[in-house]
Amino acid sequence: RGYIDPETSEEFFFVGRPLIVHEKFSGGIFVFSSIDKIHDLMHSIRNWIILSIVGSIILAIGFTLFVSKRLSNPLVRLEKATREIAKGDLKTQIEITSHDEMGALEQAIKDLSIELNNYRINRSEFLANISHELRTPISYLKGYAQLIKNNQYQDQKDLETYSTIIEKESDRLSKLIQDLFELSK
Known part of the structure; x- marks a missing residue:
């Protein structure tokens, strides 16, 4: 129950119990407690809870930014290096910074660049x-x-020799082209 003091406008909470002695009513006991102090305490607790929540959020955001920056910096560095490699700069240096998964990825990209x-x-060399x-x-x-075309041979035997050479070199060229075709498969 609640009671408001008409003079001070202070709000009280009260509880009353009867006093019964030898099964006869002998009076009663009333206990009054100011609710204003309870309200002040509740407002103080609420303010501390709000302050704690705001502080926790700020701390969480700061920690998240720190951790994400720490995790993303090596990835950004690797991304830049792989773009350089993709552009053809195969001499791009990749520094191995750790021995964890990130270090393994750095080593793999470095090995890929070397390969x-x-x-x-x-x-x-192959094309040369x-x-x-x-x-x-x-x-x-x-x-x-050209020798055959310009009639620069002395007899039929030279003509046959030149024709045989042309035939053998044609076969050799055909074999080289076939080997290249097989290699491309």
Whole structure:
């Protein structure tokens, strides 16, 4: 129950109980307690709870930003390095910063860069060798065909020799092209 003092306008909470002695009513006891102090205490607790919640949110946001920055910096660095590698800069240096999953990823990208560089070198050497291997029979074919065309042979035996060379070099060229075709598969 509640009671408001008409003079001070202070609100009280009260409880009353009868006093019964030898089964006869002997009076009563009333206990009054000011509710204003309880309200002040509740407002104080509410303010502390609100302050704690706001502080916790600010702390959580700060911690989240710190952790996300700490986790994302190596990823941003790796992303930049992989873009450089993708552009063809295979000499891009990747520093291994840890021995965890991030370090393993850094090592894998570094290994990939090395393998791509080796592939590029081997491909260049391979294409140079193929170019040389293809030029040789083509030079023979062209040279002996010009000799025949310009009648620069002495007898039928020379003509047959030149024709045989042209045939062998054509077969060699055909075999090289077939090997390249098989290699491309």
